[in-house]
Amino acid sequence: MAKSGAVKKVVLAYSGGLDTSVILKWLQTTYDCEVVTFTADLGQGEELEPARNKALLLGIKPENIFIEDLRETFVRDFVMPMFRANAVYEGVYLLGTSIARPLIAQRQIEIARKVGADAVAHGATGKGNDQVRFELSYYALKPDIKIIAPWREWDLTSRTRLIAFAEEHQIPIAKDKRGEAPFSVDANLLHISAEGKVLEDPWETPPDYVYSRTVDPEKAPDTPTVIEIDFEKGDPVAVNGERLSPAALLTRLNKLGGDNGIGRLDLLENRFIGMKSRGVYETPGGTIWSVAHRAMEQITLERGAMHQKDELMPRYAELIYNGFWFSPEREMLQALIDKSQEYVTGTVRLKLYKGNVVVQGRKSPYSLYSLAHVTFEEDAVYDQHDAQGFIKLNALRLRLLNKQREVK
Numbered sequence: 215m216a217k218s219g220a221v222k223k224v225v226l227a228y229s230g231g232l233d234t235s236v237i238l239k240w241l242q243t244t245y246d247c248e249v250v251t252f253t254a255d256l257g258q259g260e261e262l263e264p265a266r267n268k269a270l271l272l273g274i275k276p277e278n279i280f281i282e283d284l285r286e287t288f289v290r291d292f293v294m295p296m297f298r299a300n301a302v303y304e305g306v307y308l309l310g311t312s313i314a315r316p317l318i319a320q321r322q323i324e325i326a327r328k329v330g331a332d333a334v335a336h337g338a339t340g341k342g343n344d345q346v347r348f349e350l351s352y353y354a355l356k357p358d359i360k361i362i363a364p365w366r367e368w369d370l371t372s373r374t375r376l377i378a379f380a381e382e383h384q385i386p387i388a389k390d391k392r393g394e395a396p397f398s399v400d401a402n403l404l405h406i407s408a409e410g411k412v413l414e415d416p417w418e419t420p421p422d423y424v425y426s427r428t429v430d431p432e433k434a435p436d437t438p439t440v441i442e443i444d445f446e447k448g449d450p451v452a453v454n455g456e457r458l459s460p461a462a463l464l465t466r467l468n469k470l471g472g473d474n475g476i477g478r479l480d481l482l483e484n485r486f487i488g489m490k491s492r493g494v495y496e497t498p499g500g501t502i503w504s505v506a507h508r509a510m511e512q513i514t515l516e517r518g519a520m521h522q523k524d525e526l527m528p529r530y531a532e533l534i535y536n537g538f539w540f541s542p543e544r545e546m547l548q549a550l551i552d553k554s555q556e557y558v559t560g561t562v563r564l565k566l567y568k569g570n571v572v573v574q575g576r577k578s579p580y581s582l583y584s585l586a587h588v589t590f591e592e593d594a595v596y597d598q599h600d601a602q603g604f605i606k607l608n609a610l611r612l613r614l615l616n617k618q619r620e621v622k
Contacts, residue, residue: 223248224333224362225326227318227348230265232387234337236376237364238272239383241335245362250278250329254318257285257403257461268386280325284317285403289460292317292539293404297503298448298558299523299551300511301531307481308497308504309534310405315344316539319351326359333360340366343486347537354540397424403464405477405497413492416482420494427468427496431475431569438567439474440574443467443506445562448555450503464499471498474566486536505571506562513576513583514558523554 228251338344398410444452477498560578
């Protein structure tokens with residue numbers, strides 16, 4: 215049903231693939247509105263100029279096509295703050311897809327303000343987490359924005375119908391899109407994920423072709439790779455002594471991790487909307503980064519601060535997974551996390567070997583490690599007799615409780 219007049223101009227998150235190309239044409243025919251396309255380079259490893267050409271082919275004015283390299287922004291302003299928190303969802307997932315959505319949404323809203331658009335649109339389905347992440351971000355940044363989510367509106371509910379619509383409107387279709395794709399892929403500089411089709415049975419082992427960023431750990435080099443990562447205030451700044459920009463550093467770690475089979479994850483996760491889904495993730499550089507940051511904190515963070523961070527981390531990770539990056543509670547937690555990183559500075563040495571990241575050493579000018587206190591040899595700084603009173607005081611409540619129970 216045509217909705218002419220409901221929207222004048224819409225900014226579409228556009229990849230140039232089949233789904234978003236169909237969405238572009240559907241917006242034109244259904245809403246009879248002007249469409250602005252936004253394509254973000256987040257390090258997905260694909261050439262983006264074809265997206266521009268396809269948008270032009272579909273009648274988009276050159277001034278309404280936005281293609282932007284956001285790799286540095288992505289790593290500096292989104293990935294780095296998240297990794298300062300050691301954020302993992304459900305114990306293992308490094309949130310590679312989750313953390314990309316708020317940046318895309320933020321830039322969409324900025325473009326909408328710039329071009330005077332009254333709506334934004336995305337290609338997320340009505341079953342997944344991404345619709346929530348995009349839309350919570352839209353509303354947080356522009357409360358009165360109109361959101362169009364085609365997968366919740368149209369009747370193109372199958373790949374066959376999508377292709378038929380594309381053919382009807384002369385939308386080019388890549389040959390590998392004719393028929394059922396083996397699985398769905400999402401990629402950025404932090405990770406690549408695969409879901410659906412051949413992965414839908416959680417008992418079945420993922421086929422080798424699912425993996426594209428990492429070699430099979432069994433086929434990785436027999437000789438370990440030893441690297442050093444330098445940190446400043448919780449953020450990695452150099453690899454093997456070479457200072458790199460945030461995106462260049464993650465790219466370097468991705469290459470080192472991928473070559474050594476590091477960062478594979480097969481996860482059955484709980485989506486925010488309630489269902490369980492299986493995802494196969496590859497996060498080679500992020501896995502190295504995560505292990506190294508933990509090691510850096512071990513030598514520089516005081517016990518109370520470290521344990522407080524660990525208690526808050528699951529909540530912080532859940533906020534990102536569920537789409538609340540722009541919420542006040544996430545920002546409050548971020549301030550606490552960033553405060554904790556003031557002295558997380560130094561160097562970590564790691565061994566990369568057949569899927570494993572092994573810490574081999576760490577040092578810091580702000581080290582809290584005192585050999586004088588922990589040595590097994592004689593020392594002049596610690597009186598072991600003090601421990602007796604310490605233990606008795608801590609045992610007092612346990613002794614009183616036990617006496618009370620003995621009375622009964």
